[in-house]
Amino acid sequence: MRTWWKNAWARRPKLSRGWKLVRNLVLGAVGGYLLWSFWGYPLPTAEMTFRRLERQHLLSPSELVFSTPEYGQGTDAASKRDRMVEALDGTKLYLEDCWFAGVTEESTVIASVERGLLLAGDGQLRGYARDGGPLLFPLSQSEWEIPRAYWVEVDYSVGAHYTYHNFVPFLLLDVPGETRRVELSLELRQETGTQILPYQADSWDLGGGVWLVGAWREDGQSPSPWLEGSYTLRLYDEKDTLLKQREGAIPRPL
């Protein structure tokens, strides 16, 4: 049997180097495609993945108004998956995964994309209707969990003491440019039961009419991942004059 194999191997057709090259490249391409599909067709950048998500959901390409960086979680991040966004006032805000928000004339789409070591994997997308006014919506892509979001307070007076301030992230779009302060009161349905509780909210100007809002409770209770509830929003200019007030239910995705 061994001799048979040896003879068969010796009788195999001999290819020139050019043909061997072609054979190897074809095999490499087929194998590469298999591998690419094996891992769910990851793309080189998270933004490319976001654009692909738009196409897959039959949406036209939106104009990006908010995105977290592909890399760079900063030194204080709780996880390598977290991405840091710096507000105009210098506050460093951390969000789980790469986030994108884009707008079209009638709607806004948000998506989070998981950024891997070399490639960006799959993500989930949601859309909300725009009506010309300030639009507040949860920065969440699933009904099952709220993405991790926090800012870090470092106290160097006692060595280096880190306090992580977790919050439920919301994005506020279409905010007039003259807005200097956002006041928001939120009431959200709780994780367990039907209880609706008030939340405190901090807001950070990210520029371009985009604000990040963090809702939190001192007792650390969490809302239901469905993020149902109501809000009252007040926007003030630099003289602290009320520019706009809006109240309503937290919108459901389209």
Added chain:
Amino acid sequence: MADDKYGQAQWLDKAVAGIRFRPDRAAVRAELAAHLEDKQADLQRIFPDIPPQEAEVRALEAMGDPEVLGRELAKIHKPWLGYLWRLSQVLCTLVVLAALWGAMSGSNPPDIWVHTNPSWLGEQPEDRQEELERIVFGSKIQSRPLPVQGAVEYRGYTFTVEEGTVWEPLAEMPEDRFVPYEQAVLLTLRVEWSRPDQPLAANFSGELWAEDDRGNGYLSYEDYYHNADDMPRWGEAQLLHCGVLARTPFSCVYEVVLPVLNQETGQVKLRYTYGGADLSIPVVLEGEP
């Protein structure tokens, strides 16, 4: 003798110095060395009294100027083809190793073949009829084929209603019947795209809803789920069912079951509006589309 060997080695080194791809250089050098050995052996066979040293010198002289030969060899042996060949070998090896790693790490198998799922209503037409009689109408029904429908192109995806059947009760239904439907449409919807990495979003089947020309809406599975706080059940109010029948890297075939409220309904529109999309696929139930 040692000097002569050195001379031969020097000659060989000079002759192959212009070949930049190292494996080629080594192979050509070995071939030239074999030629030299042959020539030397020939000389010794023809002139048995010739000293080996002289045979070597003569053999080298017969081979010509190593620099001229080297230039010719360098012209023939292009380095890029060798490097590319070596690169292709590395690529093949890496792909095989990565595929093994992927297989062992439990990654999802690729979508390179056709995946099929059984129809929810049964494989045979009589099974489907029985299911519809049982869960939608509660009475005997008859069928007629759906007219041929046109394809819809939307944002790079093609939607085609491939075949379909309209089911109606045989007898007039009682006024106080439990289910309000007067027709049921069963169709297969083929969606095609051009790139394997851009299949239609997986939520399509769960988010597909419908409206008819009588102003009635039919909830998607997801809408119903969100509104009813419960999993939908067959035969319940105004719900469209959509499930995947077959999937390939470039297409997906869905089965759509839509119980329709009125017998007079002439057209329904299948709608996908998730995230702000605005897809509308008209389905004519009777006559020409």
